Amino acid sequence: MLEQRVVLAVEVRRFKCASAGCPRRTFAESIHALAGRHQRRTQSQARALHALGHALGGEAAARLANVLGLRTSADTVLRELRRAPERKRKPRPRVVGIDDWAIARGHQYGTIIVDLERREPIEVFAGREGTAVAAWMRAHPSIEIVARDRAGAYSEAVDIALPAATQVSDRWHLLCNLRDNVERLLCRLGPQLRQAAQKVEVGGVTLGRQWELSRNSLWSWQRLSDQRRASRVELYERVMALHAQGGTMKGIGQELSIDHRTVRNFITAGTFPERAPRARGPTPLDPYLSYIEERIAQGCRFPELIWQELKQRGLYEGTGVNPFLYWMSA
Template sequence: MQLLAGLERLLARVGKRVLHVEQGVGVVTVEVSSTVRAAPCTVCRRWSDRVHGGFVRYLAERPVLDQRLVLAVEMRRFKCSDVGCARRTFAESITSLAGRHQRRTHSQSRALQALGHALGGEAAARLAAALGLCTSADTVLRQLRRTDIRRRRYKPRIVGIDDWAIARGHNYGTIIVDLERREPIEVLVGREASAVTQWLRRNPSIEIVARDRAGAYSEAVNIALPHAQQVSDRWHLLSNLRDNVERMLQRMGSQMREAARRVVVTEPTHGRQGRREGPRLAWWQRLSDDRRSIRLALYDSVTKLHTQGRTMKSIAGELDISYQTVRKFVHTGSFPERARKARGHTPLDAHLQYIEERIAQGSRNPLMIWREVRQRGYSGSRASVKACVVRLLFPQGKPALVDSEPTARTMPCPSARRAFGWLVGWRKLAVEEPKNANHERFVQALCDIEPVVAQVRSLSRQFLGIMHRRRPSEFDRWLTQLSRCEAPEMKSFARSLQADLPAVRAAFQLSWSNGQTEGHVNRLKFLKRQMYGRGSVELLRLRVLRPT
């Protein structure tokens, strides 16, 4: 009844009333009669009450209780009372309920548009069918293209500009975000200065533009809005610093390898590695020992409970094991060891007796035994011989020997990116890699070999501190020191900062950055991939600039 009352209020706005409700198989049809006595002409706008005839218009509404809802609306046609009017007859207007020539109400159209904005064409059509909205992917896209991207009533003041890839390496676009309202306001095709310049000229109210270090956007702002304040993105400044330092480290490959050789590793350098205590076991030995210890603890619990007078059934229920396992543990006088798994035939089986004899003679060197069996015709790997020797020595409690085990282990040469993190103290490169003394010793050795590295390290740390504290005065002194650095990569970085000096200084003074824009670029990429790269840029723009 409430649903019917709401429908009657909606129909009363266009001069209609509910006459009859007919329920069919999966469809509810509501017959609606007209109460309009007069209507204005659609051409001359002159009112007329001369009824010419009528017809029935069927409109699809949102489904109700998993049933389609169809409105059979009676429409009246009137004769125009103006003899000079070009239109002789016209139908009454119900634009507040449905558009001209439409077979669905505005309510269902808005639902299809919302599905199209969220999912696109095919996915929206599949979801609409599950919700009871009979439609196709093409219809969803047509409804989406009819969406009115309302003209902004406000004038943007602070915007962020960034590029995005239509096809990486070939075509690019530009997205513009209102940083105050935190919403995208335009999506352009191309990232050239000409395309952005035309849009900026149509929006002279812009006062601040946050951008990356790309020169095209800077040129567009200088041409269209010379009075606007440009702000260079702080993350891109740090990224430029890292790129230049990494290029310097890549150029010093031989020096980095020499510095790594000078560092004697006293603890694990990469990843989580446990310290050795005694001879290290093979993986199959550690796994076998762990499983045996679990079974032994279970066996001890069963025997302890059984000596206390507990029944085997109650023991099985308490320990959550099978009754057969409890009975086997109770009836055996000692811990039942598992039988060794039978191995298949291997090329080493023909030489197994010889290996056992050599071990009995006291030889425990896998490399020496491998060379001997090679002379006897063995063509397998040295690792197989070593695993065999370790397996035969394991019951005796003796470890295998190595010919020349190094007394000191040196650090492997790190990559340029990892070395940059050690150099400037850029933490959180990897969660599993804590800072340790080996990293600092490597940096000190590299600074001793190349003194310019120490200078670059000091400048990089100063830049991180200035960026964190936002002190423009300290930045000017730091830029002077950077331009005097002996490393050519840092001199190039200093020249790029001086060429964009007003925008770089603004990054230390203002709180605006391109972080919001990068987030909207991420959302744009998600929508583009959701359309499998087949949708047009026009459709992508409609989905990105969804009206609120």
């Protein structure tokens, strides 16, 4: 039934006013219980679109409505929401969260305010200026706690409008800022961490044949990584030298034949930006990591021996020793 299009043909009576002074000579019979004036949908369909729009928003509600057989668009859903009478007054907000969101990233932003106790948005408006936020805060003096990011605009707006309100940093921004700073620190200290790892000595008796890895030897991929890093350091130093001489980002990029965004990243980094290491994906050795670490702690330095022991424990025969050697050197 939902795929079938239904058209209601309604005939209404038209009456003629007997009063000669009546400005409306004729008038039609009211069918407000079925549909409003000048409407192309019934009241029940309008209520259904209003419920979908309030629950899902414009685009998502329009997609679901089309599946249910209610042919409509996102703009029509939003018009139904604006046309509907105001709902029952809700309790005044006490704990709110405020953040910005991108209408067009890099060009236009908006502000969203959420009631954290009821967990639903209560206000969305264009712009993220402190004056608009302060005006909204003044209109809601019941607010006691404001959760926000570390941007200064919202902090100043709350201080001006509600000086007695408590401001806290929300959990998401705290964890995000912590993660970004730790990643930056680890990338910047990459060479020092590698040097420190090479100085670690594992004590204990070596089982099986004596086999010691030379601390000064590097794998080919490690030598290639160091060479590429040295080239990037040299390029970074040239970019910073030209920037100190007054060169523009575009001019430096053209002179060194690199993209101007790379120049911008170098200049804004403050120090040489280390590349983040690639995340290690799953390997067939993952179920046996605890056993491998136990054997290494016992002093075994013979990968082929541990590999044979893992095969006896059920390691897949197609797993060669080369990836195992690579794992032990990491």
